[in-house]
Amino acid sequence: MTHSGRTALVTGASSGIGAEFAAQLAARGDNLVLVARSLDRLESLAAELRNRHGVRVDVIGQDLTDVDAASRIANELAALELSIDVLINNAGFGSAGRFEELAADREQDQLMVNVVALAGLTRRLIPGMLERGSGEIVNVASIAAFQPSPYFATYAAGKAFVLNFSLSLWSEYRDRGVKVLALCPGPTETQFFDVVGTRKAAIGPSMDSAAHVVRSALRALERNRGYVVPGAGNFASAHLMPRRPRTLVARIAKLVTRGVADAANQGAARTAA
Template sequence: MTHSGKTALVTGASGGIGAEFAKALAARGDNLVLVARSVSRLESLAAQLRTEHGVRVEVIAHDLSAPDAAAGVMNELAARELSIDTLVNNAGFGSAGRFEELDADREQDQLMVNVVALAALTRRIVPGMLARGGGEIVNVASTAAFQPSPYFATYAAGKTFVLNFSLALWSEYHDRGIKVLALCPGPTETEFFDVVGTRAAGIGGKFGTPAAVVDTALRALARNKGYVVAGPNTFAAAHLMPRRPRTLVARMAKMVTRTVADAASPTPAAV
């Protein structure tokens, strides 16, 4: 393997889509920085990738729900004299159920991880990319980003932020050397549904694999697409739903998602 000499940072790399991104990026010769809370799982993956691909793999254990999470990660990067050429903001989790029954602190943590840490880490890494003349950013959103989703209110709204934030940056940096991609997977075989508390949160969709999602993402990133939907039968969910009137869309969405209110755990497990 000829090493690219580039370094990729992947958040939420302890499993699922994040781990598959790490494997794919290592396979193309990128050195890696893996970020998540689960140190043992990160170290196991890091050892595997060092052995299989001969790349440098650093592990940073950090809670991305903390208010100073992005600054903490950047301090670790500086201490290890690392600069980031590819940023994969994959860390995130979801909740489902009646909004008033969901744990308030967990809802706040969800927004801190899915929205605040993602935006803050991007803001801190972009200047270095610009100074070096280029870079790549993948922000993991969801097909839930395309419409309001009753009983997934916080999760879907957060992913809408990720989609629009990413598209705005894609436009800003399109001619400045930085590729920005919003990745919008449909239901995927990951621990996400264990955290939510029910596979019913897949809303009847066919489940895809993390490897297929990552392959779709890297192909789209190479073409500098602003966003891509990934997974079986995701095109309709992303593109065929009406967009207006917005209140009608919200009512239509409720007809699809209301079964989740009874199936979901009101207090999702920690990630």
């Protein structure tokens, strides 16, 4: 499949699912704008993709915890005279542990990246897509979006926002030429769990590959599915839990996740040492 002339913006593009999105989009002929804090890694990936696929790749170094991150990125795009046809809101990170013990500033940063920057960038880029009558947006959520997750309270709640936000926009724009997809992967082989601080946070049937997750997302986006949970086991995990009463769901979820808090604390203690 070739999409010559289109430009895709990928946040959190320096590693993991974001880097895989960049690779697969470049392979189909899309030009790229890569966004992350780590300029060195972005420049290295950009050079590799230019050489391998002959596409244009621009990089924007931006910390998405900044309150004006979305407007800064929009200004950079205007300076580059670029219109974005495909937006991949991939950047994000998680935390695990007892909520009162987690660093307050880190929890706020998590919401700024996972929720505020994602919504802000979507808001700034979607008018141009509507004006052109076409566009695609992928917002990376998680299977954690489908239920409350004790000891992942901030992360799961933020991803629930991403899922419902994306489905709302999917419904708004599905007849106006813009496709919106919530990508809800299960545990995936990336650096995510290094940031969380424990591999025990990988709750799910099995660890998926970033390549499979991205292929699943692009297929679902082409079909305008609204959301996708890659992997049969992950799909079952996301959908078989009863939705009511919500307090019962939260109590059951705690039985599954309660080992994570101790593991996260032990990981933090080792890091401090």
